[in-house]
Amino acid sequence: MRVWGQGLLAGLGVWSSLALAQVPAELLLADEERFISANAEFTLLHEMGHLLIHELQLPVLGREEDAADHLGLMGLFLLHGEHQREDLYLQLIDVADYWSLESSYAKERDQAIQAWDSHAMDDQRFYNIACLIYGSDPQNLDWVLEVTGLPDERSFYCDEEYRQVEHAVTWLTEHFRASSAEQGHRIQVEYGPLPVQLEGGEALLARIQASGLIEQVANRASDSFPLPRPVSLRLVTCGAPDAWYNRLQGELNLCYELIEHFRVLAAELPALRARRLQARGQ
Numbered sequence: 001m002r003v004w005g006q007g008l009l010a011g012l013g014v015w016s017s018l019a020l021a022q023v024p025a026e027l028l029l030a031d032e033e034r035f036i037s038a039n040a041e042f043t044l045l046h047e048m049g050h051l052l053i054h055e056l057q058l059p060v061l062g063r064e065e066d067a068a069d070h071l072g073l074m075g076l077f078l079l080h081g082e083h084q085r086e087d088l089y090l091q092l093i094d095v096a097d098y099w100s101l102e103s104s105y106a107k108e109r110d111q112a113i114q115a116w117d118s119h120a121m122d123d124q125r126f127y128n129i130a131c132l133i134y135g136s137d138p139q140n141l142d143w144v145l146e147v148t149g150l151p152d153e154r155s156f157y158c159d160e161e162y163r164q165v166e167h168a169v170t171w172l173t174e175h176f177r178a179s180s181a182e183q184g185h186r187i188q189v190e191y192g193p194l195p196v197q198l199e200g201g202e203a204l205l206a207r208i209q210a211s212g213l214i215e216q217v218a219n220r221a222s223d224s225f226p227l228p229r230p231v232s233l234r235l236v237t238c239g240a241p242d243a244w245y246n247r248l249q250g251e252l253n254l255c256y257e258l259i260e261h262f263r264v265l266a267a268e269l270p271a272l273r274a275r276r277l278q279a280r281g282q
């Protein structure tokens with residue numbers, strides 16, 4: 001088991017043995033910040049997947065939403081592939097756990113994804129992402145099975161699922177990557193007005209801008225693919241937590257309310273992981 005696997009399991013042990021009120025504030029804050037950042041990045045890369053599918057007219061077999069999830073997750077691997085940080089897999093687990101938390105949140109409010117929807121159900125997205133994480137390195141990521149509760153029946157084929165996705169993304173980059181002679185259009189980043197009702201919005205915006213995350217994703221896509229027209233990546237006020245790519249206008253929109261929603265769900269993370277530990281110990 002690698003250091004980051006031990007670190008996560010040790011951290012989960014803290015959540016199972018201590019009440020939330022006893023957790024040091026700085027540890028909880030760091031965990032929340034990582035969860036928010038990881039899911040904001042994944043959301044951007046997922047929507048960037050939609051952008052590339054439409055702007056480059058990429059072939060898609062199956063649901064576009066599944067393809068965008070795969071592009072988003074592989075984007076996280078590829079973005080950090082050359083110099084993996086110790087917290088990379090913690091971030092990937094955060095992305096998977098978001099969908100588990102979102103499933104419970106939506107069910108409580110009668111907002112669960114319907115069977116006819118173009119998106120996979122939240123629980124399915126959790127298991128799909130957990131499977132790809134584990135499948136990326138099953139010899140060293142056995143702790144992912146413990147942390148996520150991914151069943152053996154699914155995990156047995158996760159390395160094959162990962163290789164399929166890796167092959168597709170590699171094919172995409174080889175066939176559509178911009179050459180040094182190509183000059184495509186750039187993705188322009190725009191920050192819209194903050195929601196009036198968003199408490200602490202100014203501090204949130206300052207952290208987003210200071211991280212450079214939005215610009216990093218926009219610049220990587222602009223450098224990598226010859227976009228046929230100018231497109232924009234906009235942080236906007238929507239009135240609800242959401243993100244989408246408007247292919248008619250060429251606009252990728254990430255709502256401030258969605259980032260705030262990540263913060264709300266991050267507070268439920270310790271309880272979720274403690275429940276999993278308890279279930280594993282039964």
